[in-house]
Amino acid sequence: MKKFKTAVVGAGFIGAAHIEALRRLGNIEVVALCDKFNSEKKAKDLFIDKSYSDYKKMIDEIEIDFIHICTPNNTHFEIAKYAMDNDINVVLEKPMTFTVNEAKILTELANSKNLINAINFHNRLYPTNIHIKNMIETNEIGNIIMINGEYLQDWLLYDTDYSWRLNSKESGLTRTVADIGSHWMDLVEYLTGLKIVEVFAEFKTQYTKRKKPLGVTESFTTQASKNFKEIDIDTEDIAFVLFKFDNGSIGNVTLSQMSAGNKNNLTVNISGTKASINWSLVDLENIKVGYRDKPNEIIPKDFAITNDAITAIDFPSGHTEGFPDAIKQVFKEIYLQSKIKHYATFKDGLRQMILCEKIYESAQKNTWIQISSN
Numbered sequence: 001m002k003k004f005k006t007a008v009v010g011a012g013f014i015g016a017a018h019i020e021a022l023r024r025l026g027n028i029e030v031v032a033l034c035d036k037f038n039s040e041k042k043a044k045d046l047f048i049d050k051s052y053s054d055y056k057k058m059i060d061e062i063e064i065d066f067i068h069i070c071t072p073n074n075t076h077f078e079i080a081k082y083a084m085d086n087d088i089n090v091v092l093e094k095p096m097t098f099t100v101n102e103a104k105i106l107t108e109l110a111n112s113k114n115l116i117n118a119i120n121f122h123n124r125l126y127p128t129n130i131h132i133k134n135m136i137e138t139n140e141i142g143n144i145i146m147i148n149g150e151y152l153q154d155w156l157l158y159d160t161d162y163s164w165r166l167n168s169k170e171s172g173l174t175r176t177v178a179d180i181g182s183h184w185m186d187l188v189e190y191l192t193g194l195k196i197v198e199v200f201a202e203f204k205t206q207y208t209k210r211k212k213p214l215g216v217t218e219s220f221t222t223q224a225s226k227n228f229k230e231i232d233i234d235t236e237d238i239a240f241v242l243f244k245f246d247n248g249s250i251g252n253v254t255l256s257q258m259s260a261g262n263k264n265n266l267t268v269n270i271s272g273t274k275a276s277i278n279w280s281l282v283d284l285e286n287i288k289v290g291y292r293d294k295p296n297e298i299i300p301k302d303f304a305i306t307n308d309a310i311t312a313i314d315f316p317s318g319h320t321e322g323f324p325d326a327i328k329q330v331f332k333e334i335y336l337q338s339k340i341k342h343y344a345t346f347k348d349g350l351r352q353m354i355l356c357e358k359i360y361e362s363a364q365k366n367t368w369i370q371i372s373s374n
């Protein structure tokens with residue numbers, strides 16, 4: 001089997017998770033790491049031989065098959081474009097880019113060059129979610145009537161909490177919507193095969209000023225700094241979004257990064273004419289199926305499953321496969337060149353960029369906004 005050489009750009013929270021997941025597969029060597037800050041130390045800590053602080057220098061100097069881009073959103077485009085211009089396959093973190101136009105350019109470039117392109121919407125790759133997709137495709141829940149849910153976190157609860165995400169110059173037009181809402185919307189469209197055709201949104205920014213620590217802060221740091229500078233916040237902490245789907249059904253999601261006690265709570269409820277489904281990241285190995293006329297069921301991840309979900313199960317039932325495993329499953333599909341492909345591509349990333357932009361427009365104009373197909 002071919003061995004691939006891969007480089008990772010951005011060694012913060014998710015970059016380290018990419019490196020770990022890549023190493024769990026046998027046919028990949030992580031040959032270099034690029035980070036703007038402390039690249040040498042980060043590479044040493046992660047046992048990577050070569051380190052760079054400039055991604056162009058790295059791409060010019062070494063031979064790689066893939067690049068994984070795990071940097072703040074405003075840098076995704078330039079790094080991915082430079083890599084693809086050099087014929088390198090790209091795995092990009094979500095949200096895909098800073099603007100819709102950038103996402104369009106990258107999607108066209110990847111297609112014209114026939115390069116492998118992926119967005120790490122890893123929630124799709126939990127075996128239970130692949131199973132739910134199969135249940136919906138085989139009409140086990142009937143026609144979908146409504147979809148609702150939430151994605152709640154608490155790591156930006158205090159005004160002393162800081163991340164580059166808070167600044168629209170690094171994050172993009174939306175923050176909470178692009179950061180966690182994109183995961184929810186991608187998952188819902190993936191599970192149901194439905195498309196969101198209209199959105200209506202209400203945003204709330206609790207702190208219009210926050211205390212930015214002096215120095216470098218990585219994501220999910222909850223320690224308050226004594227040395228800070230007060231900065232203006234122009235992105236939303238909380239968003240409520242209403243949806244209309246292309247089969248006539250309706251839905252809504254509550255998104256918040258300020259809901260105490262909710263560490264990473266993505267929940268989806270899908271109500272059909274025969275049954276309903278509940279899936280949540282806080283109990284990700286179990287699908288809850290609700291019925292009107294017979295007792296409800298819980299379907300756990302299990303080797304006995306006979307649909308595509310089986311390809312994403314590496315450990316027996318009762319042995320939890322969580323966040324690092326779902327990321328590994330995304331990379332497994334890509335690097336083992338699996339015939340079964342559930343992972344998200346640039347086309348899906350572009351779709352989410354369009355949805356985020358329309359949701360922002362709705363919140364500004366206080367009206368329903370239609371989504372044209374992409």
Ligand SMILES: NC(=O)c1ccc[n+]([C@@H]2O[C@H](COP(=O)([O-])OP(=O)(O)OC[C@H]3O[C@@H](n4cnc5c(N)ncnc54)[C@H](O)[C@@H]3O)[C@@H](O)[C@H]2O)c1
Nearest residue numbers: 010011012013014035036037070071073093094095218219
């Ligand atoms: N799929 C997921 O579940 C998931 C989870 C977290 C983050 N993300 C996405 O991953 C990306 C990174 O987020 P994070 O939480 O890891 O951020 P982070 O702040 O923890 O890490 C970002 C890293 O990128 C480095 N960096 C910044 N600019 C750079 C540049 N121009 N060149 C090289 N390195 C640079 C920083 O020094 C830092 O080490 C974002 O797009 C985010 O939305 C996705």
